[in-house]
Amino acid sequence: MYHSKIAGLGYYVPSNVVTNDDLSKIMDTNDEWIQERTGIQERRHIVRGEDTTTSMGVKAAKIAIERSGIAKEDIDFVVFATLSPDYYFPGPGVLVQRDLGLRTVGALDVRNQCSGFVYAISVADQYIKTGMYKNILVIGSEVHSTGLDMTTRGRGVSVIFGDGAGAAVLSREEDVTKGILSTHLHSEGEHAEELALQAPGMGARWVTDIIADNDPNDESYYPYMNGQFVFKNAVVRFAEVINEGLEANGLQVSDIDMLIPHQANLRISQFIQNKFKLTDDQVHNNIQKYGNTTAASIPIALTEAWEQGKIKSGDTVVLAAFGSGFTWASAIIKW
Numbered sequence: 001m002y003h004s005k006i007a008g009l010g011y012y013v014p015s016n017v018v019t020n021d022d023l024s025k026i027m028d029t030n031d032e033w034i035q036e037r038t039g040i041q042e043r044r045h046i047v048r049g050e051d052t053t054t055s056m057g058v059k060a061a062k063i064a065i066e067r068s069g070i071a072k073e074d075i076d077f078v079v080f081a082t083l084s085p086d087y088y089f090p091g092p093g094v095l096v097q098r099d100l101g102l103r104t105v106g107a108l109d110v111r112n113q114c115s116g117f118v119y120a121i122s123v124a125d126q127y128i129k130t131g132m133y134k135n136i137l138v139i140g141s142e143v144h145s146t147g148l149d150m151t152t153r154g155r156g157v158s159v160i161f162g163d164g165a166g167a168a169v170l171s172r173e174e175d176v177t178k179g180i181l182s183t184h185l186h187s188e189g190e191h192a193e194e195l196a197l198q199a200p201g202m203g204a205r206w207v208t209d210i211i212a213d214n215d216p217n218d219e220s221y222y223p224y225m226n227g228q229f230v231f232k233n234a235v236v237r238f239a240e241v242i243n244e245g246l247e248a249n250g251l252q253v254s255d256i257d258m259l260i261p262h263q264a265n266l267r268i269s270q271f272i273q274n275k276f277k278l279t280d281d282q283v284h285n286n287i288q289k290y291g292n293t294t295a296a297s298i299p300i301a302l303t304e305a306w307e308q309g310k311i312k313s314g315d316t317v318v319l320a321a322f323g324s325g326f327t328w329a330s331a332i333i334k335w
Contacts (some may be wrong), residue, residue: 001129001131001174002173002176003128003180004136004170005128005170005173006179007068007169008065008068008168009303010166010168011166011167011303012061013044013056013164014047014050014051016045016047018042019041019042020035020042026254027143027152027154029117029155031121038265038266039265039285040160040289040292041267041288042289042290044164048077048165051163052143053141054085054086054095056296057080057265059120059140059165060139060167060300061096061167074135075103075135076105076133077106078093078102079110079120079123080093080108081120081140082116082141083111083113084144085144088193091109092141095137108123108293110119113275113325114262114294114322114323115323115327117295117299117323117331118320118329118330121168121328122329125180125331128170135169135172136169136170139299140167141296142164142271144162144163145162147221148223157222157223157224159291161291161292162293165299166296166300166301166302166303177334179333181332183331184244184248186327187326188325191229192326194229195224195225197221197224199220199221200221205218225325234323235272238276238320239276240271240322241322241328242318242320242327245318245330245331245332246332251316251332256278256282258317258318259278259320260301260302262321263287263293263300264287264297264322266287266288268286269287269291281310284305294323301319311335313335315334316332319333
């Protein structure tokens with residue numbers, strides 16, 4: 001059996017910067033209120049016609065493939081994590097295969113929201129471990145800005161999210177002391193509706209229902225989040241799944257060289273950092289600049305940390321996420 005290693009990383013964010021002050025001009029909010037609750041100072045929003053979930057994923061993927069040192073013809077499989085596909089169907093995986101000019105390889109879409117990239121890494125890791133594939137492109141990409149309620153009514157959610165994409169190339173590693181040591185995935189659907197977007201959906205309100213009602217007060221097609229409930233669950237599940245990964249590999253908290261948490265809320269990351277007594281050098285946060293980019297947040301942060309020299313050969317890197325579903329996950333990587 002093989003291990004899989006991260007051979008290349010890349011990310012892309014739109015050039016359009018939206019600050020908290022910018023938002024205060026279109027809704028009743030302010031910089032102090034947003035920073036106090038989330039830590040976010042600014043985020044990126046696409047310019048319509050310039051970027052999509054797929055196009056951003058492709059841009060991030062090109063960087064990751066170049067850095068991996070392999071040719072695009074060597075990519076065996078694509079796994080694309082997103083909650084904001086360009087189309088209801090097909091998913092963006094096949095669009096990436098087309099736009100990158102890849103061989104007719106398989107393309108899989110992962111719909112696990114904030115945990116999506118770690119789930120996608122886990123799927124790719126299993127394929128490589130069994131010897132089925134050698135090089136897999138994994139992407140997390142999101143466009144939130146065009147689907148948010150950018151009014152005072154929606155400010156509790158809309159100020160949090162941003163757009164962006166990150167990508168990784170996973171390749172076969174024959175040294176089983178290196179690479180992805182383990183992944184750990186969980187879900188608790190009992191709380192699915194506490195963080196959800198219910199329409200359009202076949203089981204709730206489909207497009208025909210929305211059009212027929214033409215109700216300007218219908219909020220079912222905007223994201224809903226029970227913020228306090230999500231926060232309370234997140235801090236518990238983050239800690240649990242990090243400990244689970246460490247224990248599975250005989251590691252201690254002191255062995256963590258870098259923790260990359262999903263960028264949901266800076267207050268959640270700080271809570272976890274304090275709980276595990278990690279220093280600022282052991283945790284990489286960038287939600288201040290990009291907001292919550294859901295499935296893209298971990299690959300963007302991971303790439304940034306690597307680019308800044310915070311991750312070196314031999315380091316133990318922990319990825320951890322919690323989000324809608326409820327789903328949560330971790331990955332333990334020996335760099």
